Amino acid sequence: MDFEKLTIPEIHKQFHEGKTSAVELVERALEVIGKKEKDLGSFISLDREEALKAAEKVDKKIARGEELGILEGVPFALKANIVMKDKIATCGSQILENFVSPYDATVVKKLKEAGAIVIGRTNMDEFAMGSSTETSFYKKTRNPHDRTRVPGGSSGGSAVAVASGEVVFALGSDTAGSVRQPAAFCGVVGLKPTYGAISRYGLVAMASSLDQIGPITRNITDCVLVQRVIQGPDAYDSTCVKDKRNSSRYDLESIQNLGVKGLKIGVPQEYFEKGLDKKVKEKVEAVIKLLEKKGAKTEKVSLPHTDYAIATYYILSPAEVSSNLARYDGIRYGYSAMVDPDKKTDDLLSVYLESRKEGFGNEAKRRIMVGTYVLSSGYYDAYYLKAQKVRSLIRKDFESVFKKVDFLITPTTPTLAFKLGEKLDDPLQMYMSDVMTVPSSLAGVPTLSLPCGTIEKDDKKLPVGLQLIGNYFEEAKLFQVACAIEKLVNK
């Protein structure tokens, strides 16, 4: 049994056939982590004992001959910004170094109820702000395909944990590409669902109007199986809604078998222009040709406001960040300068200033400042309000294009995984690595990244990610197309 490649249905089958046990799986996961962790740095903390205990329970169920749920006994990892009862949720930041959550995020509750087993929390850019996982206060995470390269971010830890076989699946969060971009860099599947498809309750907010939790998996089928469990309306999140279009319930059989015949694929020209790596472009175009052969119709389309997406995002997102991160003030929980022997605090203001100065990293501070600025009186109309208007235009781009085509196909990232440190000191360059993923975040439409081959660079084979963008709540259709592509690419 090659644990590092097992799919969820295979695990399920093996449990029933008695070929492996949940405890054995967890042990294997911990073994792989033990072997690779020093090198890759995907985890911030591990739940060894709890995981083994949970696995024992599953095994007892197996022993009693009980029917298991599809995710039961499957080891997975949580991004460190998704809270779990009695566990520290650092969000990759010093300011939350000691924050123990008294409650479970809705997705955690759902996965626990489904019997999946949490192995630990993965490394991430501080408060999910970054595209390389390098802004984490805790450690560096490396790309398993080339240790000198970044895994992408901000869900870099989760992507690496799945890509390196440490866990079967992981949850990430995606605000502007934080699931899709690391999935692309690491060669795994990553889904950013429709905004409102998965409850955000328990996801520590970065930019609330954009944040979505999403699964990172080894293949499309696993992605469907995880998404099926974690999606759905939640009484604790009023932005998480029930949608009729979502009622197909991800029927696995049709997803796997319907294929692409007769589907209309939109190829948005703006995504294939300047700044796109030539080899990446070739890979994606090769897939488009394969799909045409399978009976899909392609059409060149335009999303005219694509160019404004990054600028819009870097106004709206920092604005929300500046407000969402205000609660970290060193008073009630988390890092506090008040109890730091190296700090001097005389009054309330100095507690605020010193705690936030010490507790936040540079990127967090940068966005808090930009956000505070764009919301200030006198600047609000020129920045925040204008950006909101542009966001509406971007949304309309997608709405009108989906009247013509079933889904869009683009590269996930303009380049392959870049080198560690390459863009850390150049925020604008770093921001541009999200250029393909930001527009669909602003529009709120579901978007999936899947591997579509590799490109050799510096003697290493680096994965290329392909992005499928669908209409609101049409995740099932994305899965259907993704399944077809997966089969074609793996031939």
Added chain:
Amino acid sequence: MSFRPVIGLEIHVQLKTKSKMFCGCNNESEGVKPNTNVCPVCLGLPGALPVANKEAIKSAVMAGLALDGTVAGFSKFDRKNYFYPDLPKGYQISQYDQPIAKGGFLEFIVPLEKEKKLGSKKVYQKRAKITRIHLEEDAGKSIHPQGRDYSLIDLNRCGTPLLEIVTEPDISSPLEAKFFLQELRKIMRYLGISDADMEKGHLRCDANVSLKGEGTKILGTKTEVKNMNSFRAVEKALTYEIKRQENLLKKGKKIVHETRGWDEDKGETIPQRSKEEAHDYRYFPEPDLPPLELSQAYITEIRNNLPETPEHRRNRFKKEFKLGLEQLAVLIEDKELGDYFGRVISELREWVKDLDLKQNQEKATTEMINLTANLFVTELVGMLRDKKVAVEKSKITPENLAELVTLIYKGEISQGAGKKVLGEMLDKGGDPSHIIDEQGLKQISDEKKLGKVIGEVIKENKGPVDDFKEGKQEALGFLVGQAMQKTKGQANPQVVNKLFRRILKK
């Protein structure tokens, strides 16, 4: 030059919903151990999200409609950002540019003279326009123990739903401000959406005060007065602030645009912060809450089921029951008392039907209603207050009270005995005729029976009898009193009076 005060109010009303504004925590934190009535949402813990309370939204709609405002079909929540230890999220969820209700007005009665209460006959009607009404959440409480170098925070109050009501600068005197607030309190209570108790902080009021020179159209610089914790404090603080501004202006000095706090002990307003130091709250739409869309059907439904407002009831009671100003003042002040009064009157109408009346029924009913109102105003309200019991929770049923009124009206018991029976009913419950029988309180009007008693009184009181015969009218009062004593108050004083006159005239 003389000046006219221009006052606008900003009122926060704490809604008495079951749960808090954005979470499931109990909304009642009074007497609860600090920081125990909390959850991840109202504590603003990382990852927690707000969910708007439907009951609070309904309360706000009710308030908007009761104040004749326009309820918005589309409104939204916004974040008001500022740092303070009792504000755990670092922002308050409020409503900024699209409040749940706009416009409207409140009409209220103001007595002409300061000393006079609402029952006074010298009153005028005043109307103050409402600018807007919006929903928001409360912050926690900061406690600063005296002589300590630390402060304490209690977050139980965090997330309590508040209604902010802003008026136009239509109020012209501290007394008007006070009566506006009292009328507003009544409305909140009539709607059943808040206890609006100022002392308990259910109703908090800030005031914008400026002076306008007589004959000019230019408004003066305003100050904002805070920290007024009772109706009396509002009146006193505003009186002080107006005087302070007037003195400055008369000396040719300028008013500083600032926030001033009322210091109850010192009896003065003290500068808190100038407008230059004012916060930039960086309002923006709350991304965690979808916009609030209310259908016309929903608004109409609430409008159709809106409880009677104090003003409507005042007019109705006046028209239907022909009550006087003082009676109205008492019966309108307390909604439950008025409700109860209405129930007594319905019962009373049943009793009237059974009466063997010499006069017309309508006139008798009016007299009986008046008798009931007087019994409420002069006896019942005081008794309830002494016993610290709410009328609807007392042992007196409206049916029994109506019977008591009927018995008094028929002359079967005296007013004095009526009071005694009422006390008994309040203590033990039961129907008045039983109590009258048990305690022998039935009024004696029979002339034969009373004649005997009067004979005895005349025999025993030679002096006063002679006095009366000599023309001293006050002696009669004494003699009647004696007769009342002998009958333990059961004698009908009018009959006794008549008999004395008749006998002693001979």
